[in-house]
Amino acid sequence: MCGTLILVFKYAIADSTENALDIINRFKHRQFHWKEDGRHQELGYVSQELYAINPALVLSVPQKTDSHYATKRRYDYPLFK
Numbered sequence: 313m314c315g316t317l318i319l320v321f322k323y324a325i326a327d328s329t330e331n332a333l334d335i336i337n338r339f340k341h342r343q344f345h346w347k348e349d350g351r352h353q354e355l356g357y358v359s360q361e362l363y364a365i366n367p368a369l370v371l372s373v374p375q376k377t378d379s380h381y382a383t384k385r386r387y388d389y390p391l392f393k
Contacts, residue, residue, distance in 0.1 A: 339365065
């Protein structure tokens with residue numbers, strides 16, 4: 313059953329015709345350290361790699377010199393927890 317919050321923002325909810333497991337299996341699950349504070353990330357994703365799979369998985373974040381990508385948080389850990 314869909315949560316109440318989902319129903320507030322969406323309608324005509326139906327099963328996808330996409331083979332979602334094939335898409336998820338293309339994700340490269342990474343571990344890395346953040347440059348800003350050296351914090352270790354045990355499981356995460358490189359936005360540019362997700363963009364290559366499906367641009368809808370990331371946000372374009374304009375910077376002064378160019379654009380960087382950020383993962384859409386709803387596509388991050390909830391898939392795997």
